[in-house]
Amino acid sequence: MVQVAGGSNPVSSVGEFKLIDGISKLLASSRVRSSGLVLGVGDDTAIWQPRPGRAITITTDTLVESVHFRRDWSDAQQIGHRALAVNLSDLAAMGSRPRTAVISLGLRGSEQDRWVYDVYRGMLALAQRWHVRIAGGDIVHSPKALTIGVTAHGELRSAEQALRRDQARSGDIIAVTGPLGLAAAGVRLLSEGRHGIDGAPAMLTAHRLPQPRILHGMLLARAGVRCAMDLSDGLFGDLPKILQASEVSARVEMDKLPIPSSLRWTFPDWFELGTRGGEDFELLFTAPPEVFEHVTTVFRRCRLRPPIAIGTVTAPGKGGPQLTLRDSALRRRVIEPGAFDHFAAKPKPQANGRTGG
């Protein structure tokens, strides 16, 4: 087996990024032949092609109480919705059509049965909207932390049609499918106990009932887009992952960023919320200008909000991939990658801990 240097450091000091890197190396070293795995580690989902023909996308995400949701901030149906939504969003980010999901609930034992059923009701309502079958799962006893694990499966016409992180090319337009920062603003309102301000309902809903951009993702794939991901760690947390995977740089135009004015009015740090807040679950994609135009037409035809161009992919500099922000006075500054961990109310260094899947 490959040599991965591991020591006796606690993982909290090692950092997720390095840990994921070590795990990825271990996984990549695994010599297993002929199991039809097209894409294993480092994208929104894994891609599995059991035999020639359509490909299956697989993603798994666990929500932990107090880390990813709070029972005093969201009701059970909203929590169920959210647990499934974050997984469907990963399937959407590959351009795949969601098909099935399995659930692994870790219950303390003190939860009310009605609460548990309502979690499932929230999942089922979202599942039905997208014709997803929840195929069962398991329940385990988890006395110290309520957890909701979801693994979701989608289908792609072919593995080649997947929206991957490593397909951004110099000259591509960078675009997002919707506003940035609303979900983070919602969490901020909840943590500060402010609900009465202008625009609060949209912010709270963005956190409690995020909408996976499934139709958007499928349309992107069919329109010829090759590169996308979903925004779970904010633009400045996630775009660098595309740049890294594709080995390109990017320039983002500050005044094109769709940060709602309700955020600008309400929060002094609105720009941080909008760019590092995360969990918006809008899609971030890159495409050549003519493909971007085509996407705009297709989205309009399907009565979706047209995508918002926010910047351009450029050739990498000598120092490797770099993200530059340009303001209206054409001043540029280099952006440090990273997301804002709003539940912990402290910045987190990099990566959402995804190893693929």
Add this chain to the structure above:
Amino acid sequence: MVQVAGGSNPVSSVGEFKLIDGISKLLASSRVRSSGLVLGVGDDTAIWQPRPGRAITITTDTLVESVHFRRDWSDAQQIGHRALAVNLSDLAAMGSRPRTAVISLGLRGSEQDRWVYDVYRGMLALAQRWHVRIAGGDIVHSPKALTIGVTAHGELRSAEQALRRDQARSGDIIAVTGPLGLAAAGVRLLSEGRHGIDGAPAMLTAHRLPQPRILHGMLLARAGVRCAMDLSDGLFGDLPKILQASEVSARVEMDKLPIPSSLRWTFPDWFELGTRGGEDFELLFTAPPEVFEHVTTVFRRCRLRPPIAIGTVTAPGKGGPQLTLRDSALRRRVIEPGAFDHFAAKPKPQANGRTGG
């Protein structure tokens, strides 16, 4: 949506069985068409047939520290092995060939990085043996409880070939693929701090490194067996699930039960350990006598231990499915379904909390 009565009772008092029942009803009520789901709830795995042809089995299981493993009882590689093994065992119990798995790790943050890599090394070693690709996953922060969630995927030649719980028929022979009670005995030794007794290594290994009966499961399916499951809750915890699903009764012969003599010598309650101890991950199956004979031949040919016949499926009585134990003096007694929760050192009422998947 269907009416499922839920109240304000804590789920620990409602009982897993009733909770699972409520969730199953909710899931069954979901009206989603045409997503190729053949078997959703109530077996070892879900079966998904994205399109005509081969079928995909999907299972998910989460291990929670102190509930399913202890870090002072097993090393990291053993814990990783075990987390994957319990899932591969479910795939084996359907007769399917394991293909891919995704992992969702919930880390406290205090774990050593080497420990995390070793968990993966343990999983990878088992995965390689069975040509399973670990396709990534995610890592989340779970400050209060270390959790290892695995979702595993297998393939069946066709959905019709699946080894299901609802296919036992009156007249079938009931058989198991190996000894009963070793894993529970291993846990008992660890909890009592006794390691030096005769037979201890086999007991400890049965708990720490359970072997999923993958080849056995595939051979059973090809030999024409239709009904099987894996023994995670012990014979008296699991066989009643087959009886319930198939609406049949069963008679088990006490002196045919393959409870190793090392258990009989060591533990006064060896019979409880052997029949309700659980987590042996041997396969339990039923088959008409001629199919059973064929299986014996096939297993011998493949140099596997021949299956052990332990009883007979009978027609259900007036009171519904019933499990009867017959001793060497031909005295019969009716067995109450249920497993022994050895980690909690108390009996658990019924069911391993599986809703399918």
